[in-house]
Amino acid sequence: MKDMTIKNVNALYHGFVDIRIRDGLIDEIGQSLSDVTGDTEVIDGSGRLLFPGFVDAHAHMDKSLLGLGWNRNEVGPSLQEKIDNERRMRVERNIDFHQQTTRVAERYINYGTTHIRSFVDIDTDIGLSAFEGLAKTREDLRDDVMIQIVAFPQSGMLARPGTVELMESALQNGADLVGGLDPSTIDRDPAAHLNEIFRMAEKYDVDVDIHLHEPGELGAFSVELIAERTRALGWQGRVTISHAFCLGGIDEAHLQRLIDLLLENDIAIMSHGPSGTGTIPPVERLYKAGVRMCTGNDGIRDAWGPLNMPDMLLRAFILAYRNNFRRDDQIEMVLDIVTNASARMMKVDAYGLEVGKSADLVLIDGETHVEAVIERPPRWMVIKGGKIVVDNR
């Protein structure tokens, strides 16, 4: 891997600069950097936009049906129908999770994604096969994209005996986090579900990421239960609540109490700007209150539906659209969420457009960084750890 100097780029938060990369790290950021001699590649950015690598903080790479021919989706509307339909389809179609997660990862990389937190389904039908497939992909592609894996009981945990043992096995074999799911509406026993999740978090010293689709006051109750356990275990800064639709469906006073709880326990919120007309978390309010926000693409072309794509600029657009962010400062907030904020949530210390950080960079044609969210041009170049992984020169 050669060192390189990228000349004349419009870098997020820096303006027009040159960037020097040495040993895979950002070595210098400045205007009109002098040429260095030796084995250094010089890239003329021609004033293109430069972003830090895009971060997907909530993916389901194992679910994707990409590359298997168009899946005609006829699934019913309820969450349980979608879960059952997917479990059935996986058996019928004999899904190869290593192949599928590789396909998804390659498209993610082409869109400039350098870091992904992906859930993997663990249940008593497929066992650990989704985890093992994604773990192999994570290893194969470790120089091209960083993947965090969450052991996730999509089909229920307490309600499906044997699942906890499988999750523990995943955590013993390289899963990075433990994931929970709708403690009331799926497992029907919120306290017991969360006790089990936090028991595993402590035992394996891992962070927690909980899917919470539960609406209104029921979901708000789950947020409180999660916050109580976060405090009890001293797990502040180590818990994310994903979706959290309930934060858009409760009254003002209750919302403020929950925001205080989230802040006290440094719990992050993931919102992907969901489809439909249900309630959604008030992203700008949470962000401005100091709640750590992150986002992701959720499932890509899977049994749940075809709507999502592995492009974090499209996700930024969707998050802006769903929240009616029309001002540039609001869309810049979304750009922070698809880059730095999501990376901080994932605790990627080496991340960022700063000297000493990993050279994870995306170059794109365009006039302003906000315009890139609207126009979403093909990525001109993607660099991961100083290595060019996408090159459309």
Place this chain on the structure above:
Amino acid sequence: MKDMTIKNVNALYHGFVDIRIRDGLIDEIGQSLSDVTGDTEVIDGSGRLLFPGFVDAHAHMDKSLLGLGWNRNEVGPSLQEKIDNERRMRVERNIDFHQQTTRVAERYINYGTTHIRSFVDIDTDIGLSAFEGLAKTREDLRDDVMIQIVAFPQSGMLARPGTVELMESALQNGADLVGGLDPSTIDRDPAAHLNEIFRMAEKYDVDVDIHLHEPGELGAFSVELIAERTRALGWQGRVTISHAFCLGGIDEAHLQRLIDLLLENDIAIMSHGPSGTGTIPPVERLYKAGVRMCTGNDGIRDAWGPLNMPDMLLRAFILAYRNNFRRDDQIEMVLDIVTNASARMMKVDAYGLEVGKSADLVLIDGETHVEAVIERPPRWMVIKGGKIVVDNR
């Protein structure tokens, strides 16, 4: 203009066929059409997707700031702030409406749009200049895209004396429709506003298209007033209500009464799947009840915000996303709305993938028509009236 035969395309509602075009019209659709001699161009579709031309039934081409450098948007949240901000900016920036509408039209054409209904703002500051600019663009590009023009009192009508006279002048000089706007919340006199709109409709024998952002019961009252005037004037089939957010914000019994009113008076509803978390019309329910539905991109990169693009496949995606349409049959409904349904609403008799209709066609790479809504590839070829207007062979 040569006649042509397009071989081997996957045509919407037809499957894999050949299409023969003669004198700008679709002359034959069938499998393995025999070759004809003479001056005929043969195009190998290679199994690509073929759609009828995309239809934008609700645009604001005169508002766009495309090509003028990125506009940093700092506008406040209220409708009145957006209206005032735009009127001020137009004077400050000395907008050339012919140039701007041409820029927007060219991008529309590149995305395969063959028919557009565009509003033009008419007010006592800019007078008829937006109308005149778009009318010239309509004439310049008449072989490439069909444009309908709605005379639209964006800044208020009764509340801004002199506006009605300007609107009548536009209608005398080639505006195709008369447009209204929030009869209660802008003009503060719903009966008088609508009486004036329908008076002009009758006087100039034109159809009506009314922006209705008014929420809940207030908007529902406006729907009733519009339906009463539609019936009184015998204007059934000639009235569209655009946005109609209120249809998502009233109780079930009232919604059913309004649906009955819409059906009795054959009033169409335009929904573009708006940004934000407000109520939206229940598109699938209205469509299945038989209400004529249409959609459009609204404003493109203008003083109201940057979020929209002139791509009806992106609009189809947004409409699907906002309505949580995940099944293929639902996304196929959206494809009907961005093509045939919107064209019927605009009364484009020559439209459609049928023998005898104008050869307005879009060819796109892809496996299924629904996939094109998700992947939105560049348009491979666009044909308008038998003329190739976009050629990416």
